[in-house]
Amino acid sequence: MCIKHVLSAVMLAAGAGLASAQSSVVLFGKIDSGYVNKIGTKTARGDKGLGEGAQSRFGLRGSENLGNGLSAFYWLENRFKSDTGELTTARFFQGQSILGLKGPWGTVTMGRDYIAGYVEVQMAPDPFIHTGVSSMVAFGNGNIGTVRNDGAISYKVESGPLSFVAQWARDTNPNSATLPGPLTAEHPVGASAWYQAGPLFLGYSYENPGGVHDVWHFAAMRAVLGPVTLSAGYGQGETNTQEERRSWVVGAHMPVGGGRLKVVYGDLRNTSASLPISRKMALGYNYNFSKRTFVYLNIARDRDATADRNGFDVGVQHNF
Template identity: 35%
Template sequence: MTLHTRTLAPIALALASLAGAAQAQSAVTVYGRVDLSLAQQADAVDNKEVRNGSGSRLGFRGTEDLGDGLKAVFQIEHRFNADDGTQTKSAFWDGKAIVGLEGAFGRVTLGREENPAYTYSQSPADPWATDTVASNGSIISGRIGTTRYSNSVNYRFSAAGFTAAAQIAEMDGNAPATGTATDRPYSLGGAWAGGPIVLGVGFENPADENDHWATVNGSYDFGIVKLGAFFGTGRDGNDQKQRAYLVSATAPIGNGQLRASWGELKNRDTDVIRDRQFALGYHYALSKRTTVYADVVHEGRDNMADNLKTTGYDIGIKHNF
């Protein structure tokens, strides 16, 4: 049987349309970051080095349209040390490893994921988002919480500028600082954004039976400067009360951003200051993907060893792709 050109043309057009529709139904994004700096870490020995400014990473995320507003979603993220090419931790997909469904009901995922208290209340309060030598990570976490939990079930729902999220995880793979998991960890978080105002709350219950960490944060963007504040309170694995404060300011200057913060973490039961620091930095965007930066931080705490540096700094470059 002979097929003429007039017969083949509609078939070719139909196949092309079907191929295009199939491609439109699913999408995968490859992304990553490489970030290195010349740095001296505060609260550490004198050891000037090429250091990872923030977590260098390679990730894949994607969606598949299942119809009727339902989507399948996934994300996997590898973390590595760009200074020597080694893995950050033993887990290869340490950053994230999740799969789930998303629709009008919200988003449900399983796997290794950031906890909602960190995502919506802790990290947004830090102008450095817990990166570089100026990170306020120990203050916003109270040295109680953690960034991610493995073997978790996660739910998130967003509407009208408000986002609420919840997470519960197995004890397996989520050992607390005390070394032994005795409780199933869970976390709650929420945020609301309206105009120049952003508010967030979080509650985290790690895997130790005594510890928990509650936080609240907020910011107001005046245009020339954005001011923020954070408060955290809870108990550590030794059942001792911890309290934290953080105030911050960010201001656009040229193609860059000036950042500043002051914060403190204190053990209320022993009256010991565990962390107190002031940080200042400027991050300049060479392009939408490449940033050069310089930060300085002065840190002190009670019983700090004499051989540890109280001042840290970094000068670095970050490229996102």
């Protein structure tokens, strides 16, 4: 009888171990296609033709329950052009390539990842979430910071409405068109913290992209007032050539007629010489066919672009 009890206990323990080790795999992504007339910059004119409002992508993500409150997870995300099928960069997994562990003590991730606070803080004031001709990414990072880092180690901890992330990265240029990328002068580092409670969001991010002098600070807020969501951000920092810069951005969005109406304005300038770099306004509308598919029309104008100051994109996006 004792042997039967022991065998039963072993089988139960083995079954519990198998249950805790179950893993999941999810295929996800989006395909975006439309007509795009980009805004020109001080170094290049905008192009016109079939393109994307938001970069098309596919990815794999999954997790495994390791028991005792511990889990392992990964995220692999590709970027490609829907009109040609080409990869957008030299990196196959341009979006993210991370492996992580999550437990009661927080989350640790390793690999190619977004900088600390990019998604949570720098993107917060932009109702266009940094996509298409209406993207406000330049106002979120001052054209000083980056979007992702190679070889990043990140630690995130959440406590109720408060969250904090710190990151250290390998000293390589994460936006290089060639691999391996050229070295940066220093290891990129960053940190961010934010507060999210009900309709109110407040956040702050710090980034040293890896140069000797470059640094960027950005603060953001977002508030839901009835059907309208209002947002704002303010940034200040220094380029590697010690040019002082400052940015601010305000935005709003609300549901209208089965879709979403969006508007945003941003100002980025060189405060060392009191010269504007970019003053951009954008207006857009998404109409939802379903939870996964919508059509969009966005128009934007940057009064400081040297060519093609007006831009627009119109197209369809399907998420899976």
